[in-house]
Amino acid sequence: MSVFTAKSFRNHEQVLFHQDPASGLRAIIAIHDTTLGPALGGCRYWHYDNDEAALEDALRLSRGMTYKAALANLAFGGGKAVIMAPANDDPNDSGAGGGMTRARFQAFGRFVDSLGGRYITAEDVGTSPLDLEIVHGVTPYVAGVADGGAGDGDPSPATAWGVFHGLKAAGLAALGRNELHGVHVAVQGLGHVGGYLAEHLAEAGAVLTVADLDESRLRWAKSNLGANVVAVDAIYDVPADIFAPNAMGAVLNDDTISRLSVRAVAGSANNQLAEDRHGRAMAARGILYAPDYVINAGGIINISHEGRTYDRDAAMNHCARIHGTLAEIFQRAGREGRPTNEIADQLAEERIAAHVTAEIRRLHAAVG
């Protein structure tokens, strides 16, 4: 297995492999960049086909976290952990009461602790708040758990608030509309984030068409928000102003992009582009794409405010500033005639480079 030449290695600072024979833990922590601060990123618990797939996932996701933190103006770098679930374990039944033993999460906590704070872990796909509590029993380097401060726990309301403001920025740039009143939004997924987002949109007077696998969520949206409901696969064909994906990744691909009949895409889902080239395909169709890691940064922004001095208004105002970041990306993409996902990556890299330059200047000044 190659590491330095792996597809997603792309200048990672550090990649650690850990095995704990007693509990059966096998985990990888990828630390992409700590220029702006300790690497923050969730811990994914998943059945991987092989070691390469686990490594690839860790590398790809940790780099995304570096860019997400940089564009949210946070003093965090990017990292990610993956725990390779044993073949006989159910990822939906992990944690304290399930198939994944307490010992394994404790071993993972010791692994995180051994890095002395260079990496801070959090919840991600396949891990639950309960799992993180176990990890937190072993190490302080855990975000999003209750440690006495307010603001701990479910990041979804903050994520949805950030997405709502990001969606408004997309509406302004793509439709020339300052407000969402009467704007038609096709919402895919009414889960933790999509549900709050749909509520904000309805309050703002947007017209909603929604799709979800869960019938009870559809009934809720229909009766509480006056939403129109379509079948899961039909959401891509709805003629609307904005498409808001809030379910799974890779929804912008060779099949769906040609079907979309909207002016912008702005939603919370991670990894919306099946491949980077699909950002260019979106631009070619005249569809404005709000880069996922920029618009869905509300959860990590909220984490940066966590602790005993948590101020909810300050955290939510910070989330709302996603509007300004996206506006800058949209303007620059327009000026340079380039896809928004490429501009976002470049802006993140520029912010990190500017920090390095400022540090070097500071050091030079300090030594006279």
Ligand code: NAD
């Ligand atoms: P969730 O599991 O609570 O909600 C997902 C919803 O999508 C569910 O209601 C599910 O029934 C529905 N769904 C699944 N497949 C679907 C399909 N094919 N078509 C339509 N609906 C479908 O997840 P969530 O926490 O709301 O997160 C949504 C997305 O946002 C995910 O991609 C997640 O990675 C991303 N995200 C979430 C947060 C957060 O704070 N929760 C932060 C950043 C990014």
